[in-house]
Amino acid sequence: MTTAQHGGPDTLGVPRWDFSTNANACGPCPMALAAVQQADARHYPDPAYTALRESLAAFHAVDAARIVLAGSASEFIGRFTAWVAREGGQRVWLPALAYGDYAHAAHAWKFERMHDPVRAHLAWLCEPSSPLGQAEPFARRVVASGAQVVLDRAYEPLRLSGRCRLEPVALQQVWQLWTPNKAMGLTGVRGAYAIAPERAVAQARALDQLAPSWPLGAHAVALLDAWVSPTAQDWLAQSLDTLRIWKTEQLDLLDHLGWTVLPGDANYVCGKPPRPLDAPALRAAGIKLRDTTSFGLPGHWRLGVLPPEAQAALRTALHRAEVFQ
Template sequence: MNADAAPVHGGPDAAGAAPHDFSTNANACGPCPPALAAVQAADPTRYPDPACTDLRERIAAFHGVARERIVVAASGSEFIARITAAVAQASRGRGTVRVPAWAYGDYARAARAQGLGVARGLPARGEVLSWGCDPSSPLGDTPPDLAARVDALPTGVPLVLDRAYAPLRLAGVPALDGARLARVWQLWSPNKALGLTGVRGAYAIAPAGDAASPLLHALQRLAPSWPLGAHGVAMLQAWTEPAAQDWLAASLPVLRDWKDRQLALCRRLGWAPLASDASFFCVRLPDGDAGPLLRRLRAAGVQLRDCASFGLHGHARLGVRPPASQAALEEAAAGP
């Protein structure tokens, strides 16, 4: 992907919001009622605390880490751009960023925007930053090589683990825990799990022992004066509360049932699902070209995510959706 090219995302496009949108990974049981109520009650007439003091305390307590390890961000994508810029400054614009073989396009886009090289999947010469995602995107699987990558990580090279989909894991176990997890940066963007993707807000947890690291200080220097607005603060505060976590836990069995139905539907349509542990999955389309089919479905009010921008051509990604949307997908796919 060209660094100057417009990023590709799921969700509403120039035609607006699709009535049946499978293209995003938002929790289909959402929006989370207590989180939505918190966002609606937020006061947009005042600036939030620019240091997010109370919010960082809440997030730190939620994860059982020191407040100094918490970095708030305007969104997951904003943090991706910011940490890449910080690494590029430290390396004087030289080096390579390692990204998964199939991955969210913003990792590579941010690297190229800073003049850094990109290596997909394999160890990188001159590696200055490494990305992982668990469950991965677009596949939704648990990366089998992630633990080995952490063990072999060169000294001084940060690995950022994107955990956007960790709350929506429906099977399997995380690739990292304990000491390995403590060695990496963790990036959390809970709006997907809460079904509130229109509210932007994220945070990162620095590795244990990095509370005074040059990279952490660089991230603070590069941050905007107010990384979060009032609504983002309210959403992240709600995320740390038992009411939202209880709602999320109750949504997972529902999503498992809907996923089983949706997998069966895709097989009936002749689409081959790939293995996934999350509330989304990819399918291999029979003609190897997703474009014409996805355009026809979009015209019928059903939106899927073309995986070409992830580097996975001839595939589409589907977030799990309720039975009514699945019925609309089946009807549209069988159309003229």
């Protein structure tokens, strides 16, 4: 069995200073946390999720029939790929650097990877991208390709600069995948949703029919309900101001340590250290970074933006590693 590459806890437990995930380091959002803690887990949610669909649709100003609920972004990636395959799709386009689940799902369904999106039946975009946090340079070409295009917007709520390369009209032509647990600082609560393109209500219904019963539990429903509330959105906006300060400090630290850091707009940075890292030694010191080899970028590491005390621990650990080399 192949082990999925991901950040966060591992066999050693939860890292004391976890730079390996992109959760909002100002979190958890108090309102979202309270909603999850108060969720009624004694009963099944409404199997149709009527109220949740309506609140998500109102938040995005779309018809509720365009909302597709998912157990997680990864679950949606697998289900969407299966649906495209069922409809006869055989070819996929992926960004050069991307989350590994896109390629994993495509491989599972025997898709052929295309270099030209015009030849693809399925195409994946992500803005801000991971691991770089940048805009996708081929976004407009991909949208015009005629493929089923999914824009992964996991990090859009945590964008600290820049803006999406796609204009509002183009956004209505693609599937938009949202996973608010990162923005709310509650990545342990799995739950996501997609917004279907403007004229894809029938396709949204087909995706719903491919889902298992109750893809969202009571805690995920509570999280998504809280996510669209004005109080949670106000908290998120305030947290972005703090994250911008922390990111500037973290960039200064890495520059001082001799890292080559790539530009990015989100709440994480990606860079190459001046010498190879001893990841097990860092992990033993309570620090975990995200190796970006599985994204297609060997020799680099992605670091979520963390508060000053975590940055101080990173500085100490990296200096210690240099001393003992």
